[in-house]
Amino acid sequence: MARQRFDLIVFDWDGTLMDSTQTIAKCIQLASRDLGLPVPNDSAASHVIGLGLKDALSYAVPTLDPADYPRLAERYRYHFLTRDADLVLFDGVREMLEALHGEHYFLGVATGKTRVGLERALEATGLGKWFDATRCADETFSKPHPAMLHELTRELGQDVARTVMVGDTTHDLQMAANAGAHGLGVCYGAHPADALRAMAPVHCATSIADLQQWLLTHA
Structure with missing residues (x-):
């Protein structure tokens, strides 16, 4: 053709x-909670999917101190990797x-x-x-x-x-x-x-x- x-x-x-949309949003929320940061709602956490991780976390958690980005990224990766094998x-x-x-x-x-x-x-x-x-x-x-x-x-x-x-x-x-x-x-x-x-x-x-x-x- x-x-x-x-x-x-x-x-x-x-x-x-x-x-993987719901899993990514949930991992952003869990990572924010781990660090005592404001937890984005489902809409905000889903909106950033598709962006690079740094841009996504900065948008989802606008109060994030740039110095805390590596810690938040590490917690996100931890939660995602524990669920990665279940994604289809x-x-x-x-x-x-x-x-x-x-x-x-x-x-x-x-x-x-x-x-x-x-x-x-x-x-x-x-x-x-x-x-x-x-x-x-x-x-x-x-x-x-x-x-x-x-x-x-x-x-x-x-x-x-x-x-x-x-x-x-x-x-x-x-x-x-x-x-x-x-x-x-x-x-x-x-x-x-x-x-x-x-x-x-x-x-x-x-x-x-x-x-x-x-x-x-x-x-």
Whole structure:
């Protein structure tokens, strides 16, 4: 099938491919409680998902003294690692990636995770073989800065105008807009559907099945 609009499809990880939104939010809350800091509510803790860890913690806990960031980050990592093994992919992710790979799309990942965290997740899920290139927040600028998408397109020799960024947060969609790429929202992750639609994405998918069908039909 000839590609209509896109050659490169870039996915966010948490909340887009992996069902980890509630776990990440809970770990931010637990880390804040450990240090006696104000505990962000569910909305604030979820809103920062997709950002690099330092940006996420600074936003979720605005009273955080910069000197306390390493301690808060350590407590977050502690709580996340105790739950990491229980995280699962959304149903249908493997089949979707295999189908897109079979249609010869370039596939990438742009994530707020660290490189160590992403490599651990790729190894645990066995998805690494499907991705042509990946970028993490500790390697470049955090979302919504366009650097991840610009670096991925340069590495793969692709046109950013024929690239679509798939994500569950406004950070993902804003990064796409900043980069000159297209944004595609998924409504089952961290940010509410109305916030995603306000960013004028090419589509808002309600499930992995919906996402796969749209990409194979319209991309």
